[in-house]
Amino acid sequence: MADKAIMSGKFVDWGVASRALPGEQVCGDVHLFKPLPDGLLLAVIDGLGHGTEAAAAAAIALGVLNRLAGEPLDVLFRQCHESLVRTRGVTMTAAWLQPVQGRLTWMGVGNVEGMQLRTGRAPQIPVARPVIRSGIVGYHLPSLQPSFTSVLPGDVLAFASDGLNAGFGEALLTDEPPQRLAEQTLERCFKGTDDALLLVAKYLGGRS
DSSP, X not given: OOOOEEEEOSSXXXXXXXXXXXXXXXXXXXXXXXXXXXXXXEEEEEESSSSHHHHHHHHHHHHHHHHTTTSOHHHHHHHHHHHTTTSOOEEEEEEEEETTTTEEEEEEESSOEEEEEOTTSOTTSOSBXXXXXXXXXXXBOOOOOOEEEEOOTTOEEEEEOTTBOGGGGGGOXXXXXXXXXHHHHHHHXXXXXXXXXXXXXXXXXOOO
């Protein structure tokens, strides 16, 4: 059964669901949802492979992001890379949401997909995606290139590890709460050949 977590804030409602590869006791994919005084850090981290070694690598990266969450994204990726050199490594995508400015900064290394979806647009046509470079954090870190996009109230941000089918975004633009969207989409799109995690966040508007 999918792991469940949900939190409603002043400007974001979100949900997450994950599932380990059948036969494994732990999931090597983890997420971060970390509110800070001037914004919100979101991330999905995929430990390479599956099982305990994948989970251990993901946990190290998660610890770095938690500890240094106020730093720019490129700094976070480099610090994760340095901390993971003796592990399997991870792939990950991270995003920095600034609600007052209505601005999203994001980027990725590896194969964790991200997308921004907007009400009134066809679900299969995202408004924006982060720049994702080929590489492995902890083994080969490519040149880092953050990208920027504006967010509007009602926009949905989704981040998925490669344990989900590529078409997962088509099911996300509904009136369902983000937690239910994450659970239902994971149920429909889980490949069954790797760990999987889906993080869904709906932007409600800038803080008052």
